[in-house]
Amino acid sequence: MIEDFDATTESGPQGxxxxxxxxxxxxxxxxxxxxxxxxxxxxxxxxxQLLSVMTPEEIFSEVTAVYDNYVDALETGSVEALEAxxxxxxxxxxxxGVETHEVLGVVLLLRDVLARSLFEKYQNDSHLLNRVLDAxxxxxxxxxxxxxxxxxxxxxxxxxxxxxAIRELSTPVLKVRDQLLILxxxxxxxxxxxxxxxxxxxxxxxxNRAKVVVIDITGVPAIDMPxxxxxxxAVRASGLMGARVIITGLSAEIAQTLVNLGVDLSMMxxxxxxxxxxxxxxxxxxxxxxxxxxxxxxPEA
Amino acid sequence: xxxxxxxxxxxxxxxxxxxxxxxEVIELRDALLSEVAxxxxxxxxxxxxxxDVIDSFVSRSLSTVARTNRLRGAKTVVVGIQPDVAAAMxxxxxxxxxxxxxxxxxxGLELLDG
Numbered sequence: 001m002i003e004d005f006d007a008t009t010e011s012g013p014q015g016x017x018x019x020x021x022x023x024x025x026x027x028x029x030x031x032x033x034x035x036x037x038x039x040x041x042x043x044x045x046x047x048x049q050l051l052s053v054m055t056p057e058e059i060f061s062e063v064t065a066v067y068d069n070y071v072d073a074l075e076t077g078s079v080e081a082l083e084a085x086x087x088x089x090x091x092x093x094x095x096x097g098v099e100t101h102e103v104l105g106v107v108l109l110l111r112d113v114l115a116r117s118l119f120e121k122y123q124n125d126s127h128l129l130n131r132v133l134d135a136x137x138x139x140x141x142x143x144x145x146x147x148x149x150x151x152x153x154x155x156x157x158x159x160x161x162x163x164x165a166i167r168e169l170s171t172p173v174l175k176v177r178d179q180l181l182i183l184x185x186x187x188x189x190x191x192x193x194x195x196x197x198x199x200x201x202x203x204x205x206x207x208n209r210a211k212v213v214v215i216d217i218t219g220v221p222a223i224d225m226p227x228x229x230x231x232x233x234a235v236r237a238s239g240l241m242g243a244r245v246i247i248t249g250l251s252a253e254i255a256q257t258l259v260n261l262g263v264d265l266s267m268m269x270x271x272x273x274x275x276x277x278x279x280x281x282x283x284x285x286x287x288x289x290x291x292x293x294x295x296x297x298x299p300e301a
Numbered sequence: 302x303x304x305x306x307x308x309x310x311x312x313x314x315x316x317x318x319x320x321x322x323x324x325e326v327i328e329l330r331d332a333l334l335s336e337v338a339x340x341x342x343x344x345x346x347x348x349x350x351x352x353d354v355i356d357s358f359v360s361r362s363l364s365t366v367a368r369t370n371r372l373r374g375a376k377t378v379v380v381g382i383q384p385d386v387a388a389a390m391x392x393x394x395x396x397x398x399x400x401x402x403x404x405x406x407x408x409g410l411e412l413l414d415g
Contacts, residue, residue, distance in 0.1 A: 237391035
């Protein structure tokens, strides 16, 4: 929720004089000149190359809706309807790639367009103009903040949702043979994901009664100190549950990083690639993989 | 003491039933050491599946039991460490040096038969 602007501090020395009557007059004026201002606003949006992903018709229809909501908000002083509309609008335009600066730019343009129109109307009476602006500015600013915040909140909601989705499909623990698990890790590891990985690994060991686990980090671009520590801890914890860990797919860069960081890897067994790791695990579990007599099968046979 | 020590073939199986106080840990340690001699056991399994926490005192005592028993010809295996307990222990650097670990009682027996 947006905090209310304090009318008395925002509206200057003549604040208390700003009555509902004046605001009503202002709103009536803005309703009267609606077609002209709406077009002026659309023109300035297009000139500033904002909302470039939307068609002129779409811009015009959104502009109409925002304009009416804006004037309603000025009139009633309640931004709730506008907030709901801004949230709805954000939901529609964020997936199309509309940026934060565009949304803020558009709202500030509307504020300017309306202010210009007020200047024009009251230019002969600077005293009245001041009082009108006293009424207009805090409300306009509040509206700008509401729309901006709604947009940013919607973005943040989407980001949180995506983070959750990424975490859920994060790390599968796969059983390849009795007592043998593999953990292919794809993508950057951070501390949170490393912790989650440890948890999944340990529960996987218990559920599958695994004795050997191959962790493949071919798909991990880089590793830093906290993550390396987490990996070491995961390996130790697996050891406590009676499972050995083989790490495979350490890239040259990661291997070098680990050595330079001075991570103690004495208790980690590592093998060049996943194939080598699985072969080593099979050896430790006394599996022998042999090709059957047919060898390579004929596709037509 | 909430621990029962059973003899199974040439092995001793100590299964911990609930959380142990420090005194009980010491009792368990001493009991294991004396029982090994009495039954001429070749292996000792300590089942800690019921423990939600394994602190530094418990892990040091288990290490002591393992090292002492080894000098007297018996191998010690700790079994049943829960995933969360294992994660916490490795995070605090409690690694049960010189002790063999296995998933559960069955895996522990296999290891001793090994």
